[in-house]
Amino acid sequence: MSIVSLGASRVRYETVGYFRSPDAVFFTFLFPLIMLGIFTTAFSSSGDVSAGPGTTSISVGAYYLPGMVAAGILLSGVQNLAVDIAGEKGDGTLKRLGGTPLSPVSYFLGKIGQVFVTGILQAGLLLLVAGTVFGIALPTELSSWATFAWVFVLGIITSAFLGIALSALPRSGRSATAVVIPIVLILQFISGVYLQFYLLPEWMQNIASIFPLKWMAQGMRAVFLPEDFQALEVGGSWDLGAVAIALLVWLVIGLVLSRLTFRWIRKDA
Amino acid sequence: MTEPEAVVRVRDLHKKYGHHHAVDGVSFDIHRGETFALLGPNGAGKSTTIEILEGYRDRTDGEVSVLGIDPGKGGLAWKARLGIVLQSGGESGVMTVSEQLRHFAGLYPNPRSVDEVIAAVGLEEKAKTRITRLSGGQRRRVDVALGIIGRPELLFLDEPTTGFDPEARRDFWTLVRLLKSEGTTILLTTHYLDEAAQLSDRVGVIAGGKHIDIGRLDEIGGDDARIPRVRWRDRDGMRERRTTEPGALVSALCAEFGSEPPELEVIRPSLEDIYLRLVAESQAEAQAVLA
Ligand SMILES: Nc1ncnc2c1ncn2[C@@H]1O[C@H](COP(=O)(O)OP(=O)(O)OP(=O)(O)O)[C@@H](O)[C@H]1O
Ligand SMILES: [Mg+2]
Secondary structure (H helix, E strand, C coil): CCHHHHHHHHHHHHHHHHHCCHHHHHHHHHHHHHHHHHHHHHCCCCCCEECCCCCCEECHHHHHHHHHHHHHHHHHHHHHHHHHHHHHHHCCHHHHHHCCCCCHHHHHHHHHHHHHHHHHHHHHHHHHHHHHCCCCCCCCCHHHHHHHHHHHHHHHHHHHHHHHHHCCCCCCCCCHHHHHHHHHHHHHHHCCCCCCHHHCCHHHHHHHHHCHHHHHHHHHHHHHCCHHHHHHCCCCCCCHHHHHHHHHHHHHHHHHHHHHHCCCCCCCC | CCCCCEEEEEEEEEEEECCEEEEEEEEEEEECCCEEEEECCCCCCHHHHHHHHCCCCCCCEEEEEECCECHHHCCHHHHCCEEEECCCCCCCCCCEHHHHHHHHHCCCCCCCCHHHHHHHCCCHHHCCCEHHHCCHHHHHHHHHHHHHCCCCCEEEEECCCCCCCHHHHHHHHHHHHHHHHCCCEEEEECCCHHHHHHHCCEEEEEECCEEEEEEECCCCCCCHHHCCEEEEEECCEEEEEECCCHHHHHHHHHHHHCCCCCCCEEECCCHHHHHHHHHHHHHHHHHHHHC
């Protein structure tokens, strides 16, 4: 069997495994949806938000939607894979696979494919519920969806590689969530997912700008928020060029780190 | 014909963990089609040796060749020819038994039939059960099934029957004999000496990382260690004598008693007796060196 067809078989296997793991489904698949539900209901009475007097205003739920889509990408990729692969190292799954003729490339394809498939389902579910249950208006122009497509694809692949890379950090499967979740959580707070990015102090914005989540969230705001909201961005515009560059750089960093750190087993450990 | 081809060749193997010498100069060959049992007490270095042969661990020193290849440099084509049952399987196991086996079968160029393998390890009734919901012994059978699914030329079995019930162990022996009849070369470790006696052609004994003895099942320990003992009861209590001619002794006893000697037994040393003696001797020697 070729590396690619084995990769495809791994994608099926990994995706089935993902949906059979309640922790993964709750904390990485459903979490953004639950948070969107909380924000929408909690702030339902606090009125609409706008970029300033006389500009288009939207509901709080609509304002949070792009952040939740971006958080979903981060959770599905980084949190899911970092915890999952660290667990596989700890429980002997990787050792077993390392004794079979499975290429690490097929293994990676399986993980990235799983993140891609579940990431699309997650985003689809989030938008479906946002549009129907929470009554949030979704973009109608094709150009917005084209932006969505490339930000999503670039974001999800970058997240997947960063998840694989980050899985090298926990010393054991059991400590994985303790190591990974705080990192992911802090990123969400400083990157404009839970807190409005334009309200954060400049130094925090600068730190967040180093990391990819800020750029995913910004790309998604460009997709889902009205044009008027550009005024609230740091440079006064969506700056999609910078989004693309930042995500590409992180994709390459993730790829290189994954390649350098991945081992079937910790030799002699 | 000369010596049969060596599938596994180990020469003066050394492995150190820090300052601890876990394997200290072990050598053996395993020939094609042979079942070789590597025996030794806990911590003897069996798993370390096997995992070096499987390519999991680096060696400190010595020469190793497995299917003609240095395990440290073995590629995917090489791994496709191996079957590995590790001492500790362990797995998250959200897949069912048959899903897991089907998936692993897909990794190999010429796998066995999934249903046949499930039947061979006696898990037909659990085929649709998730691995997490199996008992310990049943999970161990999945490990064995995964080890043979790829139709390996060389099979490593590191304590494969831990947790098996007696019937499952007998079934496993049947399975191993089937694999042998198909020409599979097998390296086995076990603490069940009857299992080693049932299955292996040759035996190597190590303790504390050091070589103790190696030989065919019927020659290990030397002739002296296999001398049978005759046991019976007379007026003074139980009597026992080691003799190479137990038949002659028994007929002499019959003549002497003029009837059946009470509680008569002829005991041939089992592999377990021979093994325990070898290990005890080596410990005594090691202590003598220290003293
Ligand atoms: N990863 C490791 N790091 C340090 N020491 C180790 C490591 N693995 C094994 N050892 C040590 O090496 C020695 C041999 O261990 P090994 O697992 O090879 O024994 P074994 O013969 O398989 O024993 P058992 O019958 O209990 O399975 C032991 O003293 C053990 O403590
Ligand atoms: Mg062992």
